[in-house]
Amino acid sequence: MNRNKLIGIVLLSLAASIWGGMFVVVKVVVSLITPIALVWLRYAVALIALGLFCWRQPLNWHIPKHDWWLLIGIGLIGNTLSIVAQETGTWLTTAQLGAVVTSATPTFMLLFAHWLLKERLDWAKIVAVVMATSGVMLIVGLQLTGDHTLLGAGCLIVAALTWALMSVLVKRATATYPPLQVTTIATAVACITLTPVMAVRPKLLTTIPFTTPTVAGSLLYLGLISTALAFVMWNQGLQRLNASSSGLFFLWQPVVGSLLSWGLLGEPLTWGFIVGTGLIGGAIIVQVHFSH
Numbered sequence: 001m002n003r004n005k006l007i008g009i010v011l012l013s014l015a016a017s018i019w020g021g022m023f024v025v026v027k028v029v030v031s032l033i034t035p036i037a038l039v040w041l042r043y044a045v046a047l048i049a050l051g052l053f054c055w056r057q058p059l060n061w062h063i064p065k066h067d068w069w070l071l072i073g074i075g076l077i078g079n080t081l082s083i084v085a086q087e088t089g090t091w092l093t094t095a096q097l098g099a100v101v102t103s104a105t106p107t108f109m110l111l112f113a114h115w116l117l118k119e120r121l122d123w124a125k126i127v128a129v130v131m132a133t134s135g136v137m138l139i140v141g142l143q144l145t146g147d148h149t150l151l152g153a154g155c156l157i158v159a160a161l162t163w164a165l166m167s168v169l170v171k172r173a174t175a176t177y178p179p180l181q182v183t184t185i186a187t188a189v190a191c192i193t194l195t196p197v198m199a200v201r202p203k204l205l206t207t208i209p210f211t212t213p214t215v216a217g218s219l220l221y222l223g224l225i226s227t228a229l230a231f232v233m234w235n236q237g238l239q240r241l242n243a244s245s246s247g248l249f250f251l252w253q254p255v256v257g258s259l260l261s262w263g264l265l266g267e268p269l270t271w272g273f274i275v276g277t278g279l280i281g282g283a284i285i286v287q288v289h290f291s292h
Helices: 003-029 035-055 065-092 095-117 123-142 149-173 179-200 213-240 243-265 271-290
Strands: none
Touching: 003 065, 003 213, 003 243, 035 065, 035 179, 035 213, 065 149, 065 179, 095 123, 095 149, 095 243, 123 271, 149 179, 149 213, 149 243, 179 213, 213 243, 243 271
């Protein structure tokens, strides 16, 4: 294994692990901050940090018009729609279900990579898609017990689809532009997109207890670590590996998220979770050992 590929594996694994912990943080703080306000605040914090890093880097901002559309699309699809859907889904369900359902992202990445990047889709990848999708359906089907859980699960599936599409688009964008620049533009797009919502509903911010340790700590984690740091790490990892392989490391997210949810929030590990996660894990093994 060459050094570049190893660095990519480490970066993707660390980013996904950070996002696994994010589900628990969101579940704790979302009772104090609405999902949209939480997304806007995390991006505002992240944008300040990313802007400072960009200021110290010799980046070329003379970007052709067609590339601007690609970068703006990444911000709208991944940083805006996917994250809002993810945090809304986590709010309506459980941190564990949020982590596991969005673990279907690697299988969706296979399809988008084949469609947009022309990466080969062989029989092993198809079997992996079927297994992982079955695992997600099993997990969702056995945990639809709350009043809003079905809606929440739907939001989480939308989050998985849009994140997969965003990741494939990032793979295309980072072939030309540095991951830091791609991440900063996408973050700015998300922040600008959500700003009108915050302007129309200022009470979403005025009622937040910013000085409490829970809120302050959560915003710093979500903004600096989970967004600014982890997004750059994920995009750098995508730059070093093909899209199909990159999706595999997203599975660190549900592993970390589910274990932290069980250990810190007391959310149970059900048989549905165990069997469904086993199917998703089996899908990854099939892809690794039999896909070309």
